[in-house]
Amino acid sequence: MALEHAILVSLLEKPGSGYELARRFERSIGYFWTATHQQIYRVLKRMEGDGWVTVREVPQQGRPDKKEYSVPALGRAALSQWLHEPIEPESVRHDLAVKIRGAAFDDPAALIREVERHYQVHTDRLAHYLAGERRDFTGPEAPALPDDVGRELQHVVLRGGIAYERMTLAWLDDVLATLHRLRAER
Amino acid sequence: MALEHAILVSLLEKPGSGYELARRFERSIGYFWTATHQQIYRVLKRMEGDGWVTVREVPQQGRPDKKEYSVPALGRAALSQWLHEPIEPESVRHDLAVKIRGAAFDDPAALIREVERHYQVHTDRLAHYLAGERRDFTGPEAPALPDDVGRELQHVVLRGGIAYERMTLAWLDDVLATLHRLRAER
DNA sequence: CTTGTCTATGCAACGAGTTGCATAGAAAGA
DNA sequence: TCTTTCTATGCAACTCGTTGCATAGACAAG
Numbered sequence: 001m002a003l004e005h006a007i008l009v010s011l012l013e014k015p016g017s018g019y020e021l022a023r024r025f026e027r028s029i030g031y032f033w034t035a036t037h038q039q040i041y042r043v044l045k046r047m048e049g050d051g052w053v054t055v056r057e058v059p060q061q062g063r064p065d066k067k068e069y070s071v072p073a074l075g076r077a078a079l080s081q082w083l084h085e086p087i088e089p090e091s092v093r094h095d096l097a098v099k100i101r102g103a104a105f106d107d108p109a110a111l112i113r114e115v116e117r118h119y120q121v122h123t124d125r126l127a128h129y130l131a132g133e134r135r136d137f138t139g140p141e142a143p144a145l146p147d148d149v150g151r152e153l154q155h156v157v158l159r160g161g162i163a164y165e166r167m168t169l170a171w172l173d174d175v176l177a178t179l180h181r182l183r184a185e186r
Numbered sequence: 187m188a189l190e191h192a193i194l195v196s197l198l199e200k201p202g203s204g205y206e207l208a209r210r211f212e213r214s215i216g217y218f219w220t221a222t223h224q225q226i227y228r229v230l231k232r233m234e235g236d237g238w239v240t241v242r243e244v245p246q247q248g249r250p251d252k253k254e255y256s257v258p259a260l261g262r263a264a265l266s267q268w269l270h271e272p273i274e275p276e277s278v279r280h281d282l283a284v285k286i287r288g289a290a291f292d293d294p295a296a297l298i299r300e301v302e303r304h305y306q307v308h309t310d311r312l313a314h315y316l317a318g319e320r321r322d323f324t325g326p327e328a329p330a331l332p333d334d335v336g337r338e339l340q341h342v343v344l345r346g347g348i349a350y351e352r353m354t355l356a357w358l359d360d361v362l363a364t365l366h367r368l369r370a371e372r
Numbered sequence: 373c374t375t376g377t378c379t380a381t382g383c384a385a386c387g388a389g390t391t392g393c394a395t396a397g398a399a400a401g402a
Numbered sequence: 403t404c405t406t407t408c409t410a411t412g413c414a415a416c417t418c419g420t421t422g423c424a425t426a427g428a429c430a431a432g
Contacts, residue, residue, distance in 0.1 A: 100343055105195070248398060249410075
């Protein structure tokens with residue numbers, strides 16, 4: 001399971017509360033991992049029990065107090081160990097592909113709208129990633145810090161997200177062209 | 187949940203047993219969906235109870251008897267209904283990306299072997315998909331059938347798998363170059 | 373003044389998915 | 403002959419992940 005390790009990485013990059021983690025999982029970490037706040041709170045509890053994270057109560061004004069988590073040596077060691085274990089390459093699960101093959105037993109043209117909707121979502125995601133890249137890495141406003149390892153690695157992961165969205169958009173174009181052709185031939 | 191619908195699509199393309207479905211999920215359907223035989227047997231039981239599939243006992247020689255499943259009108263209707271419902275675009279979960287960002291807190295160069303291993307797996311998958319494409323769609327040996335809708339749709343899904351593997355290989359190249367550069371700079 | 377949104381945490385129930393194990397006959401290779 | 407592999411199905415136990423609900427104060431918009 002990698003959720004624990006994704007949390008360790010995120011907390012090492014910057015300590016924070018379960019709530020903050022949940023929001024990070026909607027943004028930058030969401031490029032390659034998703035999790036709901038329920039999952040995060042539950043896993044944080046377990047990790048606390050295992051000594052992988054430590055908690056500090058932080059009182060706040062104008063909003064509820066929060067529990068700020070950070071990573072002690074034991075957590076770092078757990079991450080380190082996992083990094084040295086081989087993992088299985090991902091297997092994809094793509095509902096839309098199931099629908100496309102299923103459309104052979106229904107009306108393929110009825111899928112066009114759905115595919116267009118997905119196209120829009122991926123267009124938005126790509127724009128969001130590119131904005132993040134300009135802001136943090138390539139733009140004139142990007143902090144001109146000395147190249148550090150963490151920054152380089154974050155950038156290469158972001159480039160992966162960008163490549164994924166571009167590939168997906170090109171494929172959805174192919175899908176749309178195919179669906180239009182099938183409709184015309186009928 | 188799309189496993190039920192993936193099974194309906196597969197059984198509509200060709201009726202078969204739970205065992206045969208499990209093997210299809212390792213091959214062609216595995217481009218976009220994975221499932222173990224346990225999951226498939228359990229879901230088939232439930233689908234049988236719901237009247238989405240019907241069973242026929244098929245005695246065999248030299249091997250155990252099997253239960254061949256096929257899809258009656260009720261199952262077709264269930265698939266049809268699902269096809270007309272909108273679905274959420276996928277969210278990715280990529281363990282390797284977690285590792286790459288995590289490597290900032292360990293030794294990035296130690297990841298090189300792991301990334302190379304993934305590169306090999308994706309190279310093999312791409313070769314496998316391309317062989318399937320030549321065999322079934324583009325090669326001289328491909329059955330010269332009249333273009334039918336199901337075939338076209340299967341092909342466009344396969345092209346998606348091919349595009350995914352090519353994109354992944356290009357990204358892994360980028361990752362390797364980054365890791366080598368970081369090692370050289372150190 | 374009420375409704376909605378944001379921060380912040382959490383429980384309970386359910387469904388999805390994995391892992392280990394079991395059975396059992398046939399065929400193939402060491 | 404023994405071990406392994408393939409076909410074929412299934413149970414039990416477990417972990418992972420989602421959905422619905424609950425609390426509660428602060429703030430903004432209508």
